[in-house]
Amino acid sequence: MPKQPAVTQIEFPTFSTVAGKETGHYYRDSFAFDTCQSSDLNATKVYHAIFGYLPKTVVYAMKIRNSIVKWLGFSTAGTEIALPIEEIKQGNKAGFLTIETVTQNEVVTFASEKNMDIWLSVLEVAPGQYAISSLVNLKTRMGRAYMVIIKPFHKIIARYCIVQALKTQRIPN
Secondary structure (H helix, E strand, C coil), X not given: CCCCCCCEECCCCCCCCCCCCCCCEEEEEEEEEECCCCCCCCHHHHHHHHHCCCXXXXXXXXXXXXXXXXXXXXXXXXXXXXXXXXXXXXXXXXXXXXXXXXXXCEXXXXXXXXXXXXXXXXXXXXXCEEEEEEEEEECCHHHHHHHHHHHHHHHHHHHHHHHHXXXXXXXXX
């Protein structure tokens, strides 16, 4: 049986452009994984390899989540966040996310709604190592309650999406 690719939770990268955007109550996490040290691999390609091919089970889970939380005042904007790689550019929309930053080393997306502000970062943290990081500023009590419930699922889904991209070699490792 093939070995499962290693995805480890790490400290939130302090050199990410998302670091320092924390306000009030917040949640943040970061998951790192190794890639091959290919000269043509960059943050945009890693972003696309993960978020351009979300597993059907994850998209389905997001749809179920949306059908429940819409009654609680949460945004239920599009679950389809895949974009062709050439459209991963600052200002473009990817479902409910807006692409905020695109550099060789980092892609950052952002979404805001009344209960929370969300950032996702794909960052090269070392040669051949990338981190997927999430920062959620929780603006309301409802946002904080939601995060308590969703956090374990978020961690499972984040790791699962990364592992799928590695196992299918969309991210060479």
